[in-house]
Amino acid sequence: MLESLTALPLLVKAALLGLVEGLTEFLPISSTGHLILAGSLLGFTGDKAKLFGVAIQTGAMLSVIWYYRERITRVVTGLGSDPAARRFALNVIVGFLPAAVLGVLFGKYIKAFLFNPVPVAIAFIVGALVILWVERSPRFRGRPPRVADVDAMSTLDALKLGLAQCFALIPGTSRSGATIIGGMMFGLSRKAATEFSFFLAIPTLIGAGAYDTWKERGLLSADDLGLFAVGLAVSFVSALACIRWLLRYVSSHDFVPFAWYRIAFGVIVLVTAYTGIVDWRA
Numbered sequence: 001m002l003e004s005l006t007a008l009p010l011l012v013k014a015a016l017l018g019l020v021e022g023l024t025e026f027l028p029i030s031s032t033g034h035l036i037l038a039g040s041l042l043g044f045t046g047d048k049a050k051l052f053g054v055a056i057q058t059g060a061m062l063s064v065i066w067y068y069r070e071r072i073t074r075v076v077t078g079l080g081s082d083p084a085a086r087r088f089a090l091n092v093i094v095g096f097l098p099a100a101v102l103g104v105l106f107g108k109y110i111k112a113f114l115f116n117p118v119p120v121a122i123a124f125i126v127g128a129l130v131i132l133w134v135e136r137s138p139r140f141r142g143r144p145p146r147v148a149d150v151d152a153m154s155t156l157d158a159l160k161l162g163l164a165q166c167f168a169l170i171p172g173t174s175r176s177g178a179t180i181i182g183g184m185m186f187g188l189s190r191k192a193a194t195e196f197s198f199f200l201a202i203p204t205l206i207g208a209g210a211y212d213t214w215k216e217r218g219l220l221s222a223d224d225l226g227l228f229a230v231g232l233a234v235s236f237v238s239a240l241a242c243i244r245w246l247l248r249y250v251s252s253h254d255f256v257p258f259a260w261y262r263i264a265f266g267v268i269v270l271v272t273a274y275t276g277i278v279d280w281r282a
Helices: 002-006 010-024 031-042 047-055 057-067 069-077 083-114 117-136 155-169 175-185 190-215 222-250 256-275
Strands: none
Touching (some): 002 031, 010 047, 010 222, 047 190, 057 069, 083 117, 083 155, 083 190, 117 175, 117 256, 155 190, 190 222
């Protein structure tokens, strides 16, 4: 079975990884973690695979721009005259900066030591326990939200979510999970935290994709164009579907099922790695 996965054509692997990226980027289950694990199963590993995983996040980012295109257009056109538009743009920038700075400073070391299946599996489980704690704790559950809508967020709220996003530099933690759960801890409604996580993805994923692609440009050639195009396209379509579904989901559900999924997935990876059933290599 594993041999048949590694023997798949490269473009099929790109499509599968694009699907994984799109379906997991905005859920609290870690897209990077899933890409590392899927890449290991598919035999798509190494420096170029890591760059591919970062680059196809651009497809997910474009899905946010497309879904919120009217809102984004209003903000951009209102920057010169609308205080609410300027405050919203400032909040996104403030939320983006902490992870951007830490990513530039420590990204090389994170990729060298943590972009491996076992550390990812451990992060899956630890992140799940945090989700369960927040969702089950009387301190957070059932408490009326202090901020019901993203337009009511202060710059301090944005900074807090930006600091929460820094935990997602650890692969397996989940960028969306860190910002959404962090937002709920800081008094945002589930919907407001989820939507701000979407908007925060735009500069975060653009910045990460552009920075890594430029830094590792020596790994690329014209032959890689089709590979990256397929991954980006599939990521865009699947992420767009996921955004629509998630916004409906958060209106009446919590994130407990995702926590149990993370625990189950993490345990499976650890057990199969320890027993040698699966040779997880990154």
